[in-house]
Amino acid sequence: MYMAEKVLETVDLVKIFKDSYEVKALDNVSCFVEAGEILGVVGESGSGKSTLARAVTRLINVDSGSIILNGNDITGLKGKEMRKIYNDIQMVFQDAVSSFDARLTIEKNIDEVLENFTSLNRKQRKEKIKQLLRTVGLKEEYLTRKPLELSGGECQRAAIARAIATNPKLLICDEATSALDVSMQAQIVKMLKKLAVELNIAILFISHDLAIVNGLCDRVLVMYHGKVVESGKATEVICNPQDDYTKKLKASVFI
Ligand SMILES: Nc1ncnc2c1ncn2[C@@H]1O[C@H](COP(=O)(O)OP(=O)(O)OP(=O)(O)O)[C@@H](O)[C@H]1O
Ligand SMILES: [Mg+2]
Known part of the structure; x- marks a missing residue:
């Protein structure tokens, strides 16, 4: 049987920010992306999307849970060990110029x-x-x-x-198309699809734009207050959401 290679897997990631009050930015987040696959991450502002990206790239430490890259647990890697895997994970942000x-x-x-x-x-x-x-x-x-x-x-x-x-084996795009006009977004989306297929890269595509995610992603995670409230095939989750929050998110976008 053909088994696709899991490039990234997170298991029960928890990240709590403690400022004047506590924020559980990641609340037991488990997800995976396979080679050649594009996983969309959607959710309102503050739902934990960028925190997930920063945890996966090890820019921040998590409180518990694990991050597995190509079958290796990278959750606790430091310094030299971590440098070795920098090539495997790359990020693209909204503000390319800066x-x-x-x-x-x-x-x-x-x-x-x-x-x-x-x-x-x-x-x-x-x-x-x-x-x-x-x-x-x-x-x-x-x-x-x-x-x-x-x-x-x-x-x-x-x-x-x-x-x-x-x-890289994993490309993380955090709102990478959000500052672009609709036709540019479409071109970038087309290009990302091509990259995933031709270079067999796994892409984690963070966006607040459900229409783009629907057109681009194979699967999607919906986050709310740090939790994954729904996940599945992008077209199914976006066209026929089961979770109340996803329904609200969809309604708020299309009104
Ligand atoms: N370094 C930090 N210190 C304290 N709180 C933080 C920090 N980074 C993020 N948070 C909090 O964690 C929560 C999740 O933030 P995050 O940036 O992951 O949201 P997001 O889903 O990416 O939002 P947006 O769509 O606006 O980019 C928010 O409540 C945010 O205020
Ligand atoms: Mg963000």
């Missing part, structure tokens, strides 16, 4: 990643950068442009090119 060094060209920005994380020589890196730009649908002339000389959509493409430069 994720780049504005003083450097797109080529130099991407080259920094290749220089640090691969053993390619200068010539090979240049070829790789050209190939990456082609993959995300940017012409070669963008190599010499600076981030602020690109449109929002083009910049997001460049950010995705940089994110896939190290051949």
